[in-house]
Amino acid sequence: MAGQFDAIPGGGASVVLDEVEIAILRSLAVQLLELVGPGDEPVDGEDPLATLFSEGPSEPPADPALARLFPDAYGGPDVKPDDEESRAFSAEFRRYTENDLRARKRDDALAVIRALDALTLVGDEGAVLKLSPEESQRWIGALNDLRLAIGTRLEVTDEDDGGELYRLPDSDPRKPMVMAYLWLGGLQESLVETLMP
Template sequence: MAGQFEAIPGGGAAVALDEVEIAILRSLAVQLLELVGPGDQPVEGQDPLAELFAEGPSEPPADPVLARLFPDAYGGPEAKPDDEEARAFSSEFRRYTENDLRARKRDDALAVIRSLDALTVAGNGGAVLKLGPEESHRWLGALNDLRLAIGTRLEVADEEDGDELYRLPDSDPRKPMVMAYLWLGGLQESLVETLTP
């Protein structure tokens, strides 16, 4: 089970993690949480229905990682810069969806942190993380977001870029981030397999 999620009865998943892996996963989830932002707290006495329909931002984020986590809904990367109609549609879509998407990404990252914090590390320095079906989906979302964030920082745009990462010399300062990116990919892939009937 080391390093790979395995299916457990009831539709969940389990993985054996050592103390270093737990610390790395927790640190990355905290960083993701900080990147996504705390979100707006509801104002005391405010109508909860009004909060539900609160408008979000209409412009894409300037940070490339946030732009990857919250992409434009229309046009895509191949859109022409002067396509005003696509920009207008994307702006409108973003205004009504980004707050909810940010909240989901925060909830996913928090689920990772909370489940790691609840682990009891054994005398051998490891623990087995067991996730129920809902928690497994939250972990899958967080692992995906972490890989997107790290991949964006590493400027991974396609599979060929990912292949080049394997050939980086150990002296390359990006090597630790590359190792985390590849490790998270393995975790994500094995978790997907446990959730696929």
């Protein structure tokens, strides 16, 4: 069934995607790359070891979607550290981890784009995407990041049961984003369930 991952021999997963689904997933992954940004690229001729240990930003992102993707280590995604010591610890943690986290999120989104670009459509039947276990993990990460970013834009909270989203009229400008959010959730859930032992 389209949109549901199935297990394949060797521990990977497969899913049938039609042309529209491929285009939507690719577009969203590209937007995620743009949102996450290029990060701090090493300067030509710079010592690779120095680059590896370079410090990242110490302040949380101003964009709410980025703040959700890169939350403070102390306090949680919706809770700002309330004392000076917690803010200092969060800044220190961010300085040494955010660059690596950004790189991983970029790599996950690029893995999605590359996998989709390698597909060959077969008429109206769509294309079969086959993922190795490692590729499946990257897809889980990218699908999660996409849902977090879209959910933040839709102002979805942990307490929401999604009922309000299901009841949006078709005329609501948020409807396409809601449909993408719900669809990505179904894809992510089926991929996780497929990979569970």
